[in-house]
Amino acid sequence: MILFLFFVMPGLGFISGTQTEMGNVTLQNYQTVIHIDISLNSGHRITIEDGVNKLQCNYSSLTIPCYAECSHNNFVNKNLTDPQQSQIFVTDNYKNYTTIRFTIHTTTNCTVVKCWPEEISNLLKTKESQMVFPKDVKNINNVKNMCGAVILNETVTDTYISAEKKAIDELINNTNSNQTTTYVTKDFSLTVVSMNTSTPDDFILIPVPDVLHYKDVALTWIPVDPFLNQSQSKIGVVTYDSYEHFKVKLVNKSITSTVIRIEAPGVDLSNLKHLLKIRFRYNDTVYRPNTTLSCEFYDEQGNKTWKPDGCSTNRISNDEVECYCDHATPFALLLVDLKISKSQWEILSYISYVGCCLSAFFSAVTVFSYIFISNARAEVSSSIHVSLSAALFVLNSSFMLSEWAATLSMNGLCVFIAVTIHYSLLSSFTWMAIEAMHLYLLLIRVFNIYIKHYMIKLSVIGWGVPAVVVGGLLSVHNIRPFYGTHEMTLTDTDRTNSICWIKENIILYGVTLSYFSIVFLFNLGILITVSRQILKLHRTSRKYEKMPVWKDAGTVLGLMCLLGTTWGLAFFTSGHTIYPILYLFCIFNSMQGFYIFVWMCATTMKNGRQSLQSKTKSTVDVSR
16 A cells, blocks of 8 residues: 555745644554544644545545645554554644644654645646656645646646646656656556667657556657757657546537647657657547547647647548647547538628527517407417517527627626526427427317317426426536536637537537427428328319419428428538538528518418408398
8 A cells, every 4th residue: 555645745835923732643544544633733633544546635624625745754653553643743834724734743744735726726836846756746646636626627727737747757857768667657657768769760659558447549650850869869658547637628529539648858849840640549439410530739838728730630440540740749539519610600690690680570579469469369379479489589689699698707697698598499499399289289180179278288388398497407507507608619710709508518419409309300290291281182172273382382381480390400410510501590590580470470461361251251141
């Protein structure tokens, strides 16, 4: 067993003011875990658990996670069989209530730092600038193990990656250059190789070292020419077993391979004449709709994100991809959401905003006409049309505020807009399904369709079901926020477009797309059934009077918009970015509220003419 206190160093400097106290330290050996319990007379308590699979520090009675390190462990009895206690002299100091230092037996200096972002970031910066080899290599790893949640904070992640790189460089520099050496830690494995510059080949093949959870993940071909005439000829290849800190800033991307790092301290591995080649193995089952594989690197010197610049991707089989890059940094194979170019995005946005403005305006006209014109409330069909128009009005209005809200620093407003969009979208889908069901009852069932409190029940379904879905997601928002700023990266620029929307793809595909798919299949089945019925009536009516075909075709097209089947165009872009389909999708669906207004006007005019004809016929019959 490797004890925590073997891999520690003297703490950071004091601030002014010290206080000598007495305290107790209890050491317990549970065979697989060493438990260290330190009680200070000031009331603070520090507990450290060190085992093969566990390294944990808690501070005070509130069990605040902390990082702890000591200079050495002379006070530890390695053959402990029973809990032991001993008096210790403690130098107890505070640094903004986040750092405490104490001395045990005057020979062991300990520092305990609370796992707070600013304190851990400052600790890592100090270790990077004042690296003590080999102790700090392990200490930096311990920071991640003890304060894992804080390391995944965006303000700390970059500092940790930089300190980790410095530790890896120190390992490479202190490795015997005459032999290949492999180091294994909990988080990564490092293979250090001395480059043979006398080889006639342009490249040297270096297998990526295995880690606990990944075997034979990649091969690397390192170009020789950067090492010619260099005093330093060592290179290190790192395989990460734990790379959560590289995922923090991923947007519309996911890592499908393990992350590897290639380091050669003192050698410039940028703008390579002969491209560095990496052959990744990956799991083909990770493919999702609208995604593509991309070889990318983590930009440590720039904006600290994953980029494809200087790398090309060549898929050579179902489970292997070759990456060619003109520089050396952390690399990985990413699954990237397919993106839209800036110029196309601007055109599609213009179409969408114009369509949404028209749709919102005419949806509002439809709703107000229903409220103030009593004849409009006479039919259930009109009530359903107006409910769908109301849902579309909220959807279009909130959508037009989405990009604007994302530019503000008010996260709560962005979450509200995202929730409103999601709720109104699901409500629109639900009312489209209700439209289809009502149409089926009118044209197919015809008889025996009286349902008590029919409209009230439909309203409960139309507005209630989406509320349950969105409410369920909001109930866990504090644990895992699903709504907020969603970054849309454009293909031909590093610029991103921010919108207020769903942040997690699992919710977008697993909830929203699944919800729509069910509605779409149901509505498509109803549309096909109704279209067959219309065709049947057309054939029958031709025996008595000639009916123009364009009227029936117009009816079917109107029903397509009313039932939302035009939203199904989204399925044709699955796995591809097809601009004609995207344009049709934006035109048809952003103006759905306008189409419903036209449909209701046409229906009202038709009913008016039929009513007038009936009255005229009745008058003629009476006069006879």
